[in-house]
Amino acid sequence: MSTITMYGFWRSLAAYRVRIALNLKGIAYEEIPVDILNGAQHSSDYDRINAEHVLPTLVDGDVTLFQSLPMLEYLDERFPEPALLPKGAADRAYARALALITVADAHPLVVPRVRKHLAASFGADAEAIDGWARHFMSEGLATYEKLFGRRAPAPYAVGERPTIADICFASHMAGARFFKCPLDAFPLCRALSERLDAIPAFASAHPLKQPGAPAL
Ligand SMILES: N[C@@H](CCC(=O)N[C@@H](CS)C(=O)NCC(=O)O)C(=O)O
Incomplete structure (x- = not known):
């Protein structure tokens, strides 16, 4: 290997x-x-x-x-x-779609090069840039919350095992916490996030557990 x-x-x-x-x-x-x-x-x-x-x-x-x-x-x-994908075409498509809410729609709007560009080209200060990031991360959370209300995580986003949907959702939650998004309105997101954080493979991968991360 x-x-x-x-x-x-x-x-x-x-x-x-x-x-x-x-x-x-x-x-x-x-x-x-x-x-x-x-x-x-x-x-x-x-x-x-x-x-x-x-x-x-x-x-x-x-x-x-x-x-x-x-x-x-x-x-x-x-x-x-x-396996990181569920069985069945419909569930696989759903898992990929949940993953893309983070990977394609929310995360690209808050990466360092976007935040830098907001400052350099539009004069945004740190507070405005954080507000921008909070806005798009909260929009993602609202979408996840609505979807989890329509199809309850059982116990994970698409069934009994964590899939790519849970992996990408976990990264969205970590980002939402970095940018200090209020989470009160998203109880289903918080509950899934707690279940994922209880899995050692998720917990030990967390950004704040990596070398160089600030001690909070
Ligand atoms: N869509 C890419 C995201 C790539 C990306 O933007 N990565 C960020 C870190 S999470 C980065 O390296 N940003 C550098 C920058 O914005 O200058 C993926 O999912 O791999």
Whole structure:
């Protein structure tokens, strides 16, 4: 078996997603930190690894992957147990759709390059930028809350085992907490988040448990 390496960073919500999957599947890996808060993602060394200058990058032997969602699906195909997708076409589509609420719709709006651009091009101060992030993270929470009201997590988002939907949702909750979103209006999200945090593979992958994270 080849050695798996992930370029990540404590603060990266996308790296958190991939870390959870690696942990759930019991895959040994090495994590190489790239400090996205001080601009290390723009170094020429990292440019050769990731053309987009973002985290994470997953290296499995001679395979180099970018984008966390395809990484989750790659790991699931390469190491099938425990499965990260539910059985059945409709549930698989639902799990992917729940995942994309975070990966495609909310998270891209709050990443460092967007926050920097708001400051550099529109003169937004730290308070305005945090408000922007809270707005989009709260919109994501409201969507999840509505969907969990229509189809109750039982006990996880799409059935009895955690799937890519739970992994991406967990990263959304971590982001919502980073940006101090009020959570009172989202009891179903909070309950699922508590169930996920009780799983060691999720807990040990959490951003605040990684080297370099601030002690809160
Ligand atoms: N859609 C990508 C997200 C990639 C991304 O934006 N990653 C963030 C960290 S979570 C990053 O590296 N940002 C660097 C920047 O914005 O400059 C994925 O899911 O992998």
